[in-house]
Amino acid sequence: MAEEAKKILSARDILSASDQKRELVEVEEWGGCVYVSSLSAATRDTYEGSLVRMHGREVEMVTNNARAKLLALTLVDEAGNRLFTDTQIEQLGGKNGEVVDRLYKTAQRLSGMTPESVKTLAKN
Secondary structure: OOOOOOOOOOHHHHHHOOOOOEEEEEEHHHOEEEEEEOOOHHHHHHHHHHOEEEEOOEEEEOOOOHHHHHHHHHEEOOOOOEOOOHHHHHHHHOOOHHHHHHHHHHHHHHOOOOHHHHHHHHHO
C-alpha cells in the first residue's frame, strides 16, 4: 500500500499559518469571561528571560509577579489586543491569587510552558 504524499511546507506556508491559540475562560469572581492567548515564540523568550537574573555565574530566578506578568501578555480582547500594559502588572498582581493562578495555568498550557519546561529553564 502506497503512503500518502506529505505536503512539504514553504516559508510562506509557515509564516502565513494561523497557529496562535486562544481560549475563552469564565472568571466568575470578576463577573464575566476573558480570552487567554498563547505566547508567540519571541514573546515567550522575552517573558522567560525576564524571570532570570544573572550575577556573574550565579543565576537568580525572579518570581516577583511572574503570574501577573504572564497574564499581562496573554489576556486579550476579541481582536487579540492585550488588555493590560506592562505598567499595569503590579495592579494585576494585586488581584485574587486563586483567580490569577487559574488563568496563569491556562496561559502556560496554551503556550506549552509546563512546570517541567520552567524547571529546565532554571537549570539552563
